[in-house]
Amino acid sequence: MKGRVVVLKEYGKPFEIEEYDVPDPEPGAVILRMTQAGICGSDLHTWRGDQINNPLPPGGRLMGHEGTGVVERLGEGVSTDTLGVAIEEGDRVVYSAVFPCYHCHLCLKGDTNWCVNRGGAGAGTWPYFRGTYADFLYLPPRHPLFKVPDELPDEILGPVNCAMGTVTTGLMRAGAREGHNVVIQGAGGLGLHATAMAKDMGADRVIVLDRLENRLELAEEFGADYTINIEEFNTVETRVARVKELTNGRGADTVMELVGRAELLAEGIDMLSNGGTFVEIGDIVRGREVSIDPSKLLPGKNIVGSLMYRPDLLPTLLNFLVRNQNKLPFDRIVSHKFPLADINEAFPQAEWDQRQTAVTRAMLVP
Numbered sequence: 071m072k073g074r075v076v077v078l079k080e081y082g083k084p085f086e087i088e089e090y091d092v093p094d095p096e097p098g099a100v101i102l103r104m105t106q107a108g109i110c111g112s113d114l115h116t117w118r119g120d121q122i123n124n125p126l127p128p129g130g131r132l133m134g135h136e137g138t139g140v141v142e143r144l145g146e147g148v149s150t151d152t153l154g155v156a157i158e159e160g161d162r163v164v165y166s167a168v169f170p171c172y173h174c175h176l177c178l179k180g181d182t183n184w185c186v187n188r189g190g191a192g193a194g195t196w197p198y199f200r201g202t203y204a205d206f207l208y209l210p211p212r213h214p215l216f217k218v219p220d221e222l223p224d225e226i227l228g229p230v231n232c233a234m235g236t237v238t239t240g241l242m243r244a245g246a247r248e249g250h251n252v253v254i255q256g257a258g259g260l261g262l263h264a265t266a267m268a269k270d271m272g273a274d275r276v277i278v279l280d281r282l283e284n285r286l287e288l289a290e291e292f293g294a295d296y297t298i299n300i301e302e303f304n305t306v307e308t309r310v311a312r313v314k315e316l317t318n319g320r321g322a323d324t325v326m327e328l329v330g331r332a333e334l335l336a337e338g339i340d341m342l343s344n345g346g347t348f349v350e351i352g353d354i355v356r357g358r359e360v361s362i363d364p365s366k367l368l369p370g371k372n373i374v375g376s377l378m379y380r381p382d383l384l385p386t387l388l389n390f391l392v393r394n395q396n397k398l399p400f401d402r403i404v405s406h407k408f409p410l411a412d413i414n415e416a417f418p419q420a421e422w423d424q425r426q427t428a429v430t431r432a433m434l435v436p
């Protein structure tokens with residue numbers, strides 16, 4: 071049996087689709103048949119060439135990390151998911167999108183999402199299927215995976231193992247809790263999940279900023295108390311003043327950067343109340359700089375970075391979806407679906423940099 075994988079051979083060039091034999095799973099391994107794979111902001115950065123200083127592995131980079139699938143084959147000895155729930159071929163599972171080394175000092179502490187040996191998967195080497203833009207995905211022995219509760223529809227599962235896990239971890243790192251005011255910079259897939267999760271964690275006011283009105287309207291449906299269109303509030307000063315006004319002069323307890331623009335750090339620090347925390351998530355591209363005034367940090371303001379999540383978060387997220395799926399329009403986050411073969415049409419349509427797009431989250435479907 072063969073399957074397709076999407077490979078980036080060269081920055082700035084269209085993706086190529088290659089075919090490989092699907093390997094036999096090692097004992098303990100699991101092969102998934104992908105059912106959907108999200109186009110995440112970080113994939114757009116890669117495609118756009120923003121990471122040109124980050125050399126591609128030999129053979130090109132296998133693309134895609136967000137997604138979900140069904141069990142195609144279980145390796146010898148695998149009969150349950152990570153929590154001991156029986157699984158068999160055809161079952162829907164959500165798996166950790168972090169593939170750590172389990173041998174570094176951070177993995178040893180359980181901080182597998184900060185593993186020093188994480189790297190982009192190269193194409194053409196065994197087991198071939200290590201990106202989600204593919205027909206199959208190879209999960210090595212002991213890789214965390216969780217059976218999906220029957221009541222959850224397929225349409226809402228795609229973003230769980232990237233967008234949703236990442237923003238939830240960011241909120242946890244900021245100590246988000248009852249009564250907090252949370253500002254969310256960017257209302258794409260990350261921002262919409264962050265809005266829902268911040269409210270679920272007890273936020274008093276969630277304020278969402280974006281340029282696209284369709285995204286801001288959706289943010290309101292996910293529980294945003296206020297939205298700020300940055301075309302209308304088109305200077306840093308007016309945006310900071312608006313956040314202060316909407317928080318009775320206090321400022322935000324948490325500001326989350328989910329866009330990927332360095333200058334939003336400086337802006338976000340000004341939006342914080344004393345003691346508040348700025349969470350950097352979106353700025354994954356190396357080499358961008360912003361100047362800040364460190365004296366502004368003295369009254370207890372924090373800056374924390376956040377990257378992906380620990381795998382034990384995933385069952386919590388599935389429970390969150392079960393609890394909220396009939397209250398919030400999770401099925402509308404994925405606005406567009408494209409066949410995997412049309413990936414070179416999907417990316418230009420999903421692009422939001424310097425342009426308007428109707429896409430909130432695009433999914434590739436094998």
Ligand SMILES: [Zn+2]
Binds near residue numbers: 112135136232233
């Ligand atoms: Zn992602």
Ligand SMILES: [Zn+2]
Binds near residue numbers: 173185
């Ligand atoms: Zn490691």
